[in-house]
Amino acid sequence: MLLIRCPYCGERPEIEFRNMGEAHILRPGTDASDDEIADFLYRRSNTKGLIAERWRHVHGCSRFFNAVRHTVTDKFVSIYKTGEPKPDLTALAASLNGVARS
Amino acid sequence: MTAPFRTASGGRIKRAETLSFSFDGRPLEGHPGDTLASALLANGIHLVGRSFKYHRPRGILTAGSEEPNALVTIARDAGRTTPNLRATEVEIYSGLKASSQNRWPSLSFDVGGINDLFAPIFASGFYYKTFMWPKSFWRSVYEPQIRAAAGFGMAPEKPDPDRYQQRYAHCDVMVVGAGPAGLAAALAAMESGARVIIVDEGAEFGGSLLTDTSARIDGKTGWHWAADIIMSLGLSDKVTCLTRTSAFGYYADNMIGLSERITDHLEVPPAHAPRERLWQVRAKHVVLATGALERPLVFPGNDRPGVMLAEAARTYLNRYGVKVGSRVAVATATDSAYQAAIDLKAAGVEIAVLVDVRPEGGALVELAREAGIRVELGASVCDTVGRLRISSLAIGRIGADGRATRFETIACDGLLVSGGWTPTVHLYSQSRGKLRFDAASQTFLPGVGAQAQISAGAANGTFGLESVLNEGYAAGEAAARAAGKKTFGAKTFSAEATDAAPAGTLGALPTDRDPSRVRAFVDFQHDVTAKDLKLALREGFRSIEHMKRYTTTGMATDQGKTSNLNALAIAAKELGKDIPSVGLTTFRMPYTPVSFGILAGVARGDMFEPVRQTAAHASALALGAVFEDVGAWKRAWYFPKAGETMHQAVNREVTAVRQTVGLFDASTLGKIEVVGPDAAEFMHRLYTNPFLKLEVGRCRYGILTKDDGFVFDDGVVGRIAADRFHVTTTTGGAARVLSHFEDYRQTEWPDLKVWLTSTSEQWATFAIQGPKARDIIAPFVEGIDISAAAMPHMSVRGGTFLGVPARLFRMSFTGEFGFEVNVPADYGRAVWDALYPAVIAAGGAAYGTEAMHVLRAEKGYIIVGQETDGTVTPDDAGLAWAIGKAKADFVGKRGMLRADLVAPGRKQLVGLETVDGTTVLEEGAQITPVAVPAKRSHAIGHVTSSYQSPTVGRSIALALLENGRARHGERLYVPMPNGAIAVVVTDPVFYDKEGKRLDG
Structure with a gap:
């Protein structure tokens, strides 16, 4: 069972959390086009590799936060609070590969 | 009496103490420290089971958890019977009852052994190739027969009483x-x-x-x-x-x-x-x-009782004081087997021969010869003989061509094998x-x-x-x-110490026989031979994962601990590849079988799933209520009187509400307290309805949509103070609505000053509905003017009820004049117990969820999840009036304007009346324009709710129907197996269309 580091509570087992889908998908205004609203509602990156996701410590502090997770290994690479900027996933992936090589 | 194969001394058993146990009913003796395997071997018993497919006699191969053969059932009583335990791990105690498996009528005479004669037809993929036709036979004949014949032990007959x-x-x-x-x-x-x-x-x-x-x-x-x-x-x-x-x-x-x-x-x-x-x-x-783990060797007849891993034989000798035979042969590709032979020889076991497949042998050849052991280097086992126990082996010299030339047959009662260490x-x-x-x-x-x-x-x-x-x-x-x-x-x-070197041999040993005819077992538990693996490859299975599934090698309860590497080596050789490029199959949990008991823990019986009961549950139970499960909640479904059917009870309850008064436990509704300076703004953005101007003391029926514009939940919201709302949700939606609120509060509008608290279990809620509702509650209410003028429909007041703090709503989900009173849950039962006699005295009744459903359907009120299914917009459900047209934004505003959601022809909420007036339609039934629809034509709607209504005296239904609001008066059909039912489309409100009864 994964250990996930809640930015407010620290490391807790995975069963205390709920995945809330991909992060950094901005809610458009009422003037959005049909295509923009479809992007917001339905279209997801479905990445193999690093993905930024929303998580909620639902059986703990109940707060939402964001995390970068590797969808193949399930490793959490970065955890940050809601509202903080999205990390550069390409740079993160490159730095991970560097670690693996060294 | 000392068992015949027990040594005179040595080992870690407590010889001073004797334990009696039985195997297949035969009384035997052992000592504390024995496993079942060591105690059986001490008594000269090698035959302990029958194999899975061919029912071949099998003995004890190992001394540990990797044992593929010696699976037994240990029975304490009917509930404490555990099949498929490894005899090599079972520790004996006085009175232990063990029995062999997969044999009938007895271990030494097993009718299923006939399978062994038909072995040529039980090749890889036998089931897939054989039980193909007729197709209908699979379910009725083949599968039941195969299931009866397959499997090892039997499950216990009674529930497991252990913790x-x-x-x-x-x-x-x-x-x-x-x-x-x-x-x-x-x-x-x-x-x-x-x-x-x-x-x-x-x-x-x-x-x-x-x-x-x-x-x-x-x-x-x-x-x-x-x-x-x-x-x-x-x-x-x-x-x-x-x-x-x-x-x-x-x-x-x-x-x-x-x-x-x-x-x-x-x-x-x-x-x-x-x-x-x-x-x-x-x-x-x-x-x-x-x-x-030590690997067995793969040679013809390598599965007879008496064939055992060399280090296991050494373990039985040194740890348990048991000689595994009186004259044993050894076949090895490792040095460690030499040490086993030397130890056994020293204990007085005759070593018939030691055959080493390595031409040069190893470090211990001289030591073995000095001990008087005959060592044959560069030799192989060509075959063995012996039905219930090995009686001899044929050995052959390995030639340069990789074939063996048989040169001697040697009598033995045991054969120790060692192919190497994995x-x-x-x-x-x-x-x-x-x-x-x-x-x-x-x-x-x-x-x-x-x-x-x-x-x-x-x-x-x-x-x-x-x-x-x-x-x-x-x-x-x-x-x-x-x-x-x-x-x-x-x-x-x-x-x-003498060191076990890892090297050894992999795959099948050289033999003088035709490898395509002999059976050299690789996976003992699933009866997979080297021949089966080669057949699978010839039939085109190239991936080791496919080969595993086709032949079932390594898929038995031992997961191939002793067999996988040999299988892999055989596949690699046959494919002409090296082992790493063929690859390993996945190692899966659990390493050894795990009982369901520890996985379930205490979560069984009443503890399997939490049950939620309302504060007044015990009172409803005492009244004889029948309960239904709504999520984890137990809700009173109806309250039958003696001799009443459900239908009669529901009719009586509905009629009581319409004519006098009814009492309903609505405590399961979700409740959220929304508090803060920005509470009104928060509500305004979440609900389709406007909330900024809702006055303190008033309530509103609110619709929640998600950003996709589809109805998500609904409920009545009361404004308790300028900065405080009492929100109700559906029973099933309580948790997801709070999660939805929290999501927008925390991530979309973190600037809003608002706090959310679930109060679902803090308030007990009772609906008092019907013309006499005010009379019923009046004696209990203090501090609230409940007159029509002071407390209009859709208002909320704080005060006391039966002396406890209460929030009193004037609202209705029945279409009748009525109230809903919320009191702290701890007082819930007391309030119910006070209200109930008053309701009865007034000629009313307690009503359950079924009557509630009928009452609301008569009024055309929707239930989220029944009239909606995640694809229904507020407009589809006839709730366009609840959308704040002037609002700049709310969750779902843009979503519900999407082209498909405003296109003509959407399914809309309607009422349906059967033409005969008595047939109650099936919920979920399809609606078609003609009685016998053409093939490939589509249904134009479906029934969402359907009841017999005592109030209007006929069957009524709600339905979602394409372009339904324009179809009132049309005659349509609901096709059923016994013929189509004619229906007429109506307005969804069947009773009191003007809503006059709400005024009391």
Whole structure:
């Protein structure tokens, strides 16, 4: 069972959390086009590799936060609070590969 | 009386004490310290089971958890019967009742053995090829017959009466395996002050040291050294030692699953003790000291009772004081089997011959010959003879062409085999670590790890006692350091022992017979032969994973612990590839079978799932209510009087509400307290309805949509104060609505000052509905003017009810004049108990959820999840009036304007009346424009709710119908198996269309 580091509570087992889908998908205004609203509602990156996701410590502090997770290994690479900027996933992936090589 | 094959002395059994047990009803004796296998062998019994497919007689192959053959059923009573236990692990106690499996009528005469004669047709994929036609026979004949014939033991007949426990633990260093490497690792970790858990699946710690009586460590015998270490580990309050505990799974982030067997070895289990315990351990670092498993050799007739792994025979001799035969032969590709032969010879067992497939032999050839053992180098086993026990073997010289030439047949009553040692990398592999193939030792070894772990000893491909001890200690030290502990440097041990070298042979041995005709078993438990594997390859199965599934090799309960590498080598040879490029099949959890009991823990029976009961549950129960499950809630469904059917009860309840008064427990509704300076703005943005101007003391029926514009939940919201709302949700939606609110509060509008609190279980809620509702509640209410003028429809007031603080809503989900009173849940039952007699005295009734459904359907009120299904917009449901047209934005505003959601022809809520007025339609039934719709035409709608209405005196239904609002008055059809039912489309409100009854 994964250990996930809640930015407010620290490391807790995975069963205390709920995945809330991909992060950094901005809610458009009422003037959005049909295509923009479809992007917001339905279209997801479905990445193999690093993905930024929303998580909620639902059986703990109940707060939402964001995390970068590797969808193949399930490793959490970065955890940050809601509202903080999205990390550069390409740079993160490159730095991970560097670690693996060294 | 001493059993015939028990040695005169030696071993770790308590000879002074004798235990009586039985096998297949036959009374036998053994000693404390015996396993069932060792006790049977001491009594000269090798035949213990029948194989899966061919029902071939099988004996004990191993001395550990990797045993493929000796599966037995242990029965204490009808509820405590455990099949498929390995006799090599079962510890005997006085009165133990063991029986063999997969045989009828008896182990030595088994009718199923006829399968063996038909072996040529039971080849790979036999089922897929044979039971093909007629198609209908699969379900009715083939599958039941195969199921009856297949499988090993039988499930117990009664529920399991035992208790199973689950616990969580944390440690700095977890050591798996308490052989020499594991003990040294635990010692190192302990000396650093780390919190250590060390586990071993055996009844006692020591691992290979328990077998190797010749070992010397730092001047002590192996047993003595191990005993000293075990004592110091046991004395440390930071070390937890668990015997009889299997580490069955290595999960993410260093979580290890342990299965601890607590009472199975006891004659009389203590009443307080659980039978088994599941441990979920989170370790900072893990040392895998899981050792290595000896491989059998693959040759014709290698599965007869009496054929046994060489080190297992040595274990039975040295640890249990049991000779596995009186004249045994040895076939080997390793040095370790020589030591077994030498030990057995010294104990008085005649060694008929030692056959080594290696032309040069190994380091111990001379020692064996000096001991008087005949050694044949560069030789192979061509065949064996013996039905219920091996009686002879034919040996042959291996030629340059890879074939053997038979030159002698030798009588024996046992055959010890050793094909080499396979490091036990199961847990390492489960941890997602990469394996690498070591060409020198022909084994897979831990490569690049994925978690905080380290392998040591034979599990890491290290053999030789001194190296194993030193590596174990270093691993324990490294693990402690990685866990943040200070360590004191390396320690080295000085040890002497005969060392099992990892190298050996893989795949089938050379024989003089036609390899396509003989049966040389690879997977004993699933009866997979070398021939079967080759057949699968010829039939085109190239991937090792496909071959595994087609032949079922390695898929039995032992998961191929002794067979996988041989199968892989045979496949590689046949494909002309090297072993690493063929690849390994996946190592899956659990390492050894785990009982359902520990996985379920206490979660069974009443404890299987939490049950939610309302505050007044006991009162409803006392009134004879019938309950229905709504989520985890128990809700009163209806309150039948003596002799009443459900239909009669519901009609009576509905009529009471319409004519006098009804009392309903609505406590299961979700409730959320929304508080803060921005509470109104928050509500305004979430609901489709406007909320900014809702006056304090007033309520509103609100619709929630998600950003997709579809109805998500609904409920009445009361404004308690300028900065405080009492929100209600549907019963099933309570948790997801709060989650939805929290999501927008925390991530979309973090600037809003608003706080959310679930109050679902804090308020008990009762609806008092009907013309006499005000009369009923009046005596209980204080501090609230409940007159029509002071408290209009859709208003909320605070005061007391029966003397307790209350929020009183004037609202209705029945269409009648009525109230809903909320009181603190602790007073809920008292309030119900006060209201109920008053309602009865007034000629009313308590009503349940069924009557509630009928009442609301008569009024055309929707239920989210019944009239809606996640694709219904507020407009579809006839709720366009609840959308605040002037609002700049709300959740779902843009979504519900999407082209498809505003296109003509959408399904809209309508009423349906059957033409005959009595037929009650099936909920979910399809609606068509004609009685017999053309093929490939589509349904134009479906029935969402349907009841017999006592109020309007006919059957009524709600439905979603394409363009429904424009179809009122149309005649349509609901096709059913017995013919179409004619219906007329109506307005969804069947009763009191003007809503006058709400005014009281």
